[in-house]
Amino acid sequence: MSAIVRLESAEDPRLDDYANLKDVTLRRSLEVEHGLFLAEGAKVIRRAVAAGYRVRSFLLSERWLDGLADVVTASGAPCYVLPPDRLEEVTGFAVHRGAIASMERRPLPSVAEVIAHARRVLVLEDIVDHTNVGAIFRGAAAFGVDAIVLAPRCADPLYRRSVKVSMGTVFSCPYARMDNWYDGLDALRAAGFTLVALTPADDAVDLDTLAMGDESGGAERLALLLGTEGDGLSARWQDQADVRARIPISAAVDSLNVAAAAAVACYVLTRDVPPPA
Amino acid sequence: MSAIVRLESAEDPRLDDYANLKDVTLRRSLEVEHGLFLAEGAKVIRRAVAAGYRVRSFLLSERWLDGLADVVTASGAPCYVLPPDRLEEVTGFAVHRGAIASMERRPLPSVAEVIAHARRVLVLEDIVDHTNVGAIFRGAAAFGVDAIVLAPRCADPLYRRSVKVSMGTVFSCPYARMDNWYDGLDALRAAGFTLVALTPADDAVDLDTLAMGDESGGAERLALLLGTEGDGLSARWQDQADVRARIPISAAVDSLNVAAAAAVACYVLTRDVPPPA
Structure with a gap:
């Protein structure tokens, strides 16, 4: 069972995975160091999960919660819900269809x-x-x-x-x-x-x-x-x-x-x- | 012969054609009302000129001036030169290869x-x-x-x-x-x-x-x-x-x-x- 956590502030350390998404250089080192990547939009998130990637957390605006409820529940990962303008404040841009997930990378095959x-x-x-x-x-x-x-x-x-x-x-x-x-x-x-x-x-x-x-x-x-x-x-x-x-x-x-x-x-x-x- | 005009400030009314380039809605009405469009980068500017479009003005950073000197001279249009950081201040983004031109639209064929x-x-x-x-x-x-x-x-x-x-x-x-x-x-x-x-x-x-x-x-x-x-x-x-x-x-x-x-x-x-x- 996963926790739905409604946040009001963009300045929450639990949202660190989603910070500064427009800064490619910073993101590259952050994502490699933490072994994560981001999937945007309900369809793409579903595909990542279907391909077996483990979810670290979700970040959604309220209206996208229902559409992803099954995936969120099954994942067991925390799901942070923010008002849409706060969402944009975290990521630095308008999030595609109001849903984004931080996923764990896997070792690449040879x-x-x-x-x-x-x-x-x-x-x-x-x-x-x-x-x-x-x-x-x-x-x-x-x-x-x-x-x-x-x-x-x-x-x-x-x-x-x-x-x-x-x-x-x-x-x-x-x-x-x-x-x-x-x-x-x-x-x-x-x-x-x-x-x-x-x-x-x-x-x-x-x-x-x-x-x-x-x-x-x-x-x-x-x-x-x-x-x-x-x-x-x-x-x-x-x-x-x-x-x-x-x-x-x-x-x-x-x-x-x-x-x-x-x-x-x-x-x-x-x-x-x-x-x- | 065209005038090379070195400007220091991004707040010059002669640069109005180039303002707010990231605001698609505003640009659409501005460009239609004034019958203009923008060509970015020396190669694309050359192609627009070769296709017979008339230049309203150029906006360049200093180092791109030499490479476009022939086109600028032949056009007779004013050429505004700005320091690179000022250029970005005008347009709201990093201008592709430091050269942009405002061109006159032509009536479309039927x-x-x-x-x-x-x-x-x-x-x-x-x-x-x-x-x-x-x-x-x-x-x-x-x-x-x-x-x-x-x-x-x-x-x-x-x-x-x-x-x-x-x-x-x-x-x-x-x-x-x-x-x-x-x-x-x-x-x-x-x-x-x-x-x-x-x-x-x-x-x-x-x-x-x-x-x-x-x-x-x-x-x-x-x-x-x-x-x-x-x-x-x-x-x-x-x-x-x-x-x-x-x-x-x-x-x-x-x-x-x-x-x-x-x-x-x-x-x-x-x-x-x-x-x-």
């Missing part, structure tokens, strides 16, 4: 574990924008990508903004973080993945051709490498890839946003994957 | 004009998020969509956030706004467009099938209808469409973000369009 039975994998090299990370997870989950592997400097999928934009798919799509960027692709290669570097470069192979198996030999296991927002994939990772592929776009446009490019590539590269036996 | 020679058109029904509108334009431009038609309540492509996210493609992709939602699709139908409603509904046709021409008869002219973020397309527009199409996604995921869905659909539906004769 790269070997998440790729063990995967056929389609995304590998994110230093995507630094939390919105892009969340959007990439949402697209990957929609198209049935089996796992996502992050380079050491890729932004955190459990950061509040990533979680929200992903619509909670960061909880269901298995992911792991490589220890070391330099040799990070070796594990995928050793496991028999064809490494496909996505690039807007003119001399790359058309992604459509690749999907037909002409270049990749109809790869049983395929890992799509996506580079950072500004500069794209590093030269090292492009060199290490088996094939460099591009999405054919108009010469008048520089590039697609990385999340849009990822969605298109996931659509193309998962189309020909037969369902598991 | 729907008839933008669709006259188009083969692939997007129709946006009440997309309310400026980020999504900008992202949809970027994807549409990348895949060579010929024109975009907006429902009366669709968000403004020239709003600062849309412009920025679009990477300036709102300046190059022709668009028009229909006067009336109820009969808004009539002009497209009369012009011989096959109307394709994009929906996540299970009973819709697979988009791939459509692209092969099985359902649309390999439409010469095709208009893709995209609905609002929350509820998707209205029942009326779905009824009016010739075909309802879906992007096949995992049953475990509700939907794609509308901009990601638009990018995938544009990729699929423009692939088989031969280049203009």
Whole structure:
């Protein structure tokens, strides 16, 4: 049974998990030190709980209490209720749909574990924008990508903004973080993945051709490498890839946003994957 | 020749075009009344100027002056230079790359004009998020969509956030706004467009099938209808469409973000369009 605690003041130490949500740098160290992350909105909170994450506490405005009563009760975690304007005072912004929960992080699985039975994998090299990370997870989950592997400097999928934009798919799509960027692709290669570097470069192979198996030999296991927002994939990772592929776009446009490019590539590269036996 | 005016104070009436940039409601009325819009960042400013928009004024921090000197000089518009912290004081946020310009809006072309020679058109029904509108334009431009038609309540492509996210493609992709939602699709139908409603509904046709021409008869002219973020397309527009199409996604995921869905659909539906004769 969990305790519903109605608070009047934003200055309560029990609300420390929710402080300064707009300060990304401060939040990053706070969340890592305390091993927590935040889920916003009733739907996303439900998905986190369904995925087995343990709730540290809830912070709600009164009118969202009924809609989450079953989750709150089942969790056994304290549920702090604040007037809506006080809620905003704690977090520093208008809380999405008036409900937020602080959840316990879990140890991530290893790269070997998440790729063990995967056929389609995304590998994110230093995507630094939390919105892009969340959007990439949402697209990957929609198209049935089996796992996502992050380079050491890729932004955190459990950061509040990533979680929200992903619509909670960061909880269901298995992911792991490589220890070391330099040799990070070796594990995928050793496991028999064809490494496909996505690039807007003119001399790359058309992604459509690749999907037909002409270049990749109809790869049983395929890992799509996506580079950072500004500069794209590093030269090292492009060199290490088996094939460099591009999405054919108009010469008048520089590039697609990385999340849009990822969605298109996931659509193309998962189309020909037969369902598991 | 344009005047470089170094200002020390954020409280200068010449900076009124740039005030309160975080207040969306206030900005909307201010921009409409004064017939202006804002372009942020040197690259986007250049694209607006290249597309023929007239500059009302520039607002820069000192270090961005050299990089835009040619554009500033050619424009004849006043160029206000402020210390970076003052710049933020005017606008209410950290200005992207320290350069912003106030530009004059132009009358939009009519729907008839933008669709006259188009083969692939997007129709946006009440997309309310400026980020999504900008992202949809970027994807549409990348895949060579010929024109975009907006429902009366669709968000403004020239709003600062849309412009920025679009990477300036709102300046190059022709668009028009229909006067009336109820009969808004009539002009497209009369012009011989096959109307394709994009929906996540299970009973819709697979988009791939459509692209092969099985359902649309390999439409010469095709208009893709995209609905609002929350509820998707209205029942009326779905009824009016010739075909309802879906992007096949995992049953475990509700939907794609509308901009990601638009990018995938544009990729699929423009692939088989031969280049203009």
